Amino acid sequence: MHVLIIGAAGMVGRKLLDRIAHEDGVLGGEVTRLTLVDVVEPTAPGPLDAITRSLALDLSDAGAAAQLIAERPDIIFHLAAIVSGEAEADFEKGYRVNLDGTRALFDAIRAEGLKEPYRPRVIFASSVAVFGAPFPEKIGDEFFTTPLTSYGTQKAIAELLLADYSRRGIFDGIGIRLPTICVRPGKPNKAASGFFSNILREPLAGQEAVLPVEEDVLHWFASPRSAAGFFVHAATLDLEKVGLRRNLTMPGLSATVRDEIAALERVAGAKAVRLIRREPDETIRRIVAGWPRDFDARRAAELGFKAETRFDDIIRAHIEDELGGKI
Secondary structure (H helix, E strand, O other): OEEEEEOOOOHHHHHHHHHHHHOOOOOOOOOOEEEEEEOOOOOOOHHHHHHEEEEEOOOOOOOHHHHHHOOOOOEEEEOOOOOHHHHHHOHHHHHHHHHHHHHHHHHHHHHHHHHOOOOOEEEEEEEHHHOOOOOOOOEOOOOOOOOOOHHHHHHHHHHHHHHHHHHOOOOEEEEEEEOEEOOOOOOOOOOOOHHHHHHHHHHHOOOOEEEOOOOOOEEEEEOHHHHHHHHHHHHHOOOOOOOOOOEEEOOOEEEEHHHHHHHHHHHHOHHHHOOEEEOOOHHHHHHHHOOOOOEOOHHHHHOOOOOOOOHHHHHHHHHHHHOOOOO
16 A cells, blocks of 8 residues: 655654554555655655655645645545644744645545546544633533634634545545644644643753643643554544544543643652743743643544553653653
8 A cells, every 4th residue: 555644754753654664554454655745854764765755845835735646645644734833923824834735635636536536545633722712621522613723723624624525535534633742752843732741851851841831721632652543543444433523532631730740750750840940921821721621532432542541651651762761
């Protein structure tokens, strides 16, 4: 099978590639061809070198989507996006990358199918940012999408497009609403949610981190390990069981910043916690105040999606996967 990963240089893309490289048949069959795309040229894990083509390409550029779809990949992972804080700060770029690029991809698939029958599996990275306040105590599968950020709005529109194109048989699509992924490896990015990872990742490395919100902020989390698992599972899932509502809120863990810090202390000790510096940021506080806090992700759980249930396990997954099991 030919697999296309758009956004392959990002954190979730790299985790997904590791799964494909090291777990035979993880996508339900042999991967014979792999195309990796991002705005910077992605790198494939060694075991995949022989079957991989890597491209530096912006999906929102004219003709880029058609170029990729002309090769008729069987499975398409669409992970490319600019993150929440950047999408809020740069209105035009947010809509160009997060919405126009997605629409171009979907329309390229439709155009290719008009030439000769073609119906790939499309797995789209959405976000719980599609929901907006006021919230119930737990957000269930029937709760409506009324985002309060440009990023959430872009993702919500793309979800509607995915559902409609799937209903019309243009492709077989599923939208994966990701929790905030924590602990994100690497350096801090422009995501408004970045501090959730920063206050764990930096202290685990012996470095200071800034906390811009109050400790009672409640949020919905899963690890990078779980995120890769969501996409792998979505690639092989019988979508007849999903029905017409093609966008699913993933399982996760609802926890406060205080819970995060307490878990950090249990795993790494008080010395790590002392590296967290409180520095309020009104812009971040305002964005986060409009985000959902807790979910009843029953549909996804019943379909076999899984995530951590303890924050200690999220931290330990980071130590195992990124720090060689040691701190």
